Amino acid sequence: MSARVLTLRTIAFAAALAASSLASAGQVPGADSAPDIRVSHHDRVYAAEQFSNTVSVTDPADNRLLGVIRLGDPAPTNFSPLYRGQVLVHGMGFSPDHKTLAVVSIGSNSVSFIDTETNAVKHVTYVGRSPHEAFFTPDGKEVWVTVRGENYVAVLDGTTYEEKTRITVPAGPGMQIFSPDGKYGYVCSSFNPEVDVISVADHQIVGKVPQASPFCPNIAASPDGKQVWFTLKDVGKTQVFEAKPPFDLLKTLDTGPITNHVNIVENAQGMFAYVTVGGLNEVKVFRTDNYEQVATIPVGNLPHGIWPSGDGTRVYVGLENADALAAIDTLTNKVIAQVPIGQAPQAVTYVPGAVAEGDGMQNLQPLGVAGNTAHLYLGAAGAHASGAENFPTSVALFDQGLLQVLQASVTGLKPKQPYVLGLTDRADGSGRIDALANFMTNPAGSAIVNAIGQIRQVVSVNAPQADAGRRYLVIVPLIDGHTGSPVQVQAL
Structure with missing residues (x-):
């Protein structure tokens, strides 16, 4: 056997070993049994930008802004009674097949459904007053929208995007996320101090978890199906509870003023919760097994939304008062890139394999005045x-x-x-x-x-x-x- 053939086989074996190690644990919102997906030019990072009414589209392979999807106009154009665009682009989720983005606009009470391949809006559903977040159930059959200005979760059909029913909850539902197995939906509140656990199968409330304060903006479920983390913006705390009955509260952490979003990352070092703390311009990192804080990462002005890459090697953070997206290496917990995006980014999502073919540049526009x-x-x-x-x-x-x-x-x-x-x-x-x-x-x-x-x-x-x-x-x-x-x- 030639040395060249041996070398090629050695390289192939090393590549296979590396791939298998990356496939050891999946990332949110999926289960940890799902394979990890390496960062590539097929992936996209999206940020919902509240004042430019845009969704920025970034290629994480080279941390490059590709352009923005313009859902509306800036002020004062959007004050007109004849205005038809979206206002206060804010919340964001995506479908299990990674082909559809659901974008909530608070001011126009809408959910815009965007084709990730073409960046085209394929449907708009209008719901009740001041919706906040929208996310697909793990089977893709429903989209739950927390209607924060009222007292219900609007349940949309996952194919037609039309509202089919409502789940009544205490006033001010802030955000919902689902257990990886699709059995439970967890709905925190922005007006009442409780999280409601809802059975996805029959839309019935099956559990309640006390919040230390009334104002929860964000919630995340761990890929292993064991924990749910949620943030409390008004008191600067983050809480953790069991993801399964009896849904006991496990831990309360003092994270800092304007605690915004939380998300869960699995990498070679374990499982970690990353929390954006807007008032400190930091991201704090905690182990999920013993809640030890293991890192404090300075990122820039007013960090808000956060989401991990498909392999857990990075997390991306929207900097609300810096008009930027910060990329963090999760093994070193250092910022490795900062990408200029639209105005006041709120929710951030990372969608692996969003673009299967082509450059994914269709229907994108430059930043323009938003920069x-x-x-x-x-x-x-x-x-x-x-x-x-x-x-x-x-x-x-x-x-x-x-x-x-x-x-x-x-x-x-x-x-x-x-x-x-x-x-x-x-x-x-x-x-x-x-x-x-x-x-x-x-x-x-x-x-x-x-x-x-x-x-x-x-x-x-x-x-x-x-x-x-x-x-x-x-x-x-x-x-x-x-x-x-x-x-x-x-x-x-």
């Missing part, structure tokens, strides 16, 4: 700090053309207290305050604050201007209807 965003920071009044990581509040100005949407990720304030985000003409915040938005902090002393208008014209975000023309962002407490002394001011 124009300015970033600011606020720090404690009177303090002297440098570096964005030292400022508790990050601000993004999302360009909408005629207007800008301002979003502030506020932390470091007193809990459950009223404040004003405003503009002043003095750098120390001591001048007259023109209010942009009044807000109340949550129990963790944080808040997501929004305003809209021609804000870029009155806030300097570039080179210093003459004092007479410059305005500064400031946060002040609201005391008996009057503004108090500044507690946070714009970093210069």
Whole structure:
């Protein structure tokens, strides 16, 4: 036997061994018995972008933005009574065959079904007030949509996408996910402190799990069918319960202000929960066997949605106030790439094998105005700090053309207290305050604050201007209807 043939056989054997090791455990939302799927140019990472009303499409093989699927227009066009596009593109799920994306738009009460091969919208279903997330059952026969502005889960036919029934739950269902075997649906709440466990076969509630607070935005089931993890945005906690009866609560973790999404990753080192903590600009990583925190990963401004690759070697994180997608290597827990995407990404999904043939570029558009965003920071009044990581509040100005949407990720304030985000003409915040938005902090002393208008014209975000023309962002407490002394001011 020649050395060349021996070498080729050795290489083939090594490749087969590597493939078998990768196939040892599947990734969410599937079972751990499913084979892993290597990262390739056939895969896609999707992010739902709330202010540009787009879905960005990224090729994970080279972490390259391919373009966006434009579901709607920016403000003020979408204020028109004749407007027909989608508003506040937010939630996202995908079908078991990886060929259909279900995208929820909160403001227009819709679920858009998108062909992953062509990026074309093939159907739109309108549901009740302010839906939040949509996901297919593991058999693909149904799509459950949590209608957060009401008190039910809308159940759509998985083929026609038409609503066929409703499951009544306490007001404010936040998100649903299913056990890998398809037996249970787990529905957390954004308004009531309980998770409802629902039998998929007959749509009956078969269990309830207490939440430590009323506001759960996200929930994930482990591929081994043993655990369910959910986040609590208002109190900065993450909780874990048994995925099977009696659905006992297993653990409560203090994860940090504006705890957003959670997802589960299996790799060569074990099974881990990755939690995005918006107020700290971090992703925290926990073992699922003993709940030990094993890593803290700085990722950028306001991490939100998170989803693993088909082989568990990466997780992708949407950075809401950075208009970017961060790719994390799960074996080193380091950020290996950052991809520019649309405005204020919310849910993120990774779909292995989304494009079987071709380049998958059909019906995609460039970012356009959605790529124009300015970033600011606020720090404690009177303090002297440098570096964005030292400022508790990050601000993004999302360009909408005629207007800008301002979003502030506020932390470091007193809990459950009223404040004003405003503009002043003095750098120390001591001048007259023109209010942009009044807000109340949550129990963790944080808040997501929004305003809209021609804000870029009155806030300097570039080179210093003459004092007479410059305005500064400031946060002040609201005391008996009057503004108090500044507690946070714009970093210069």
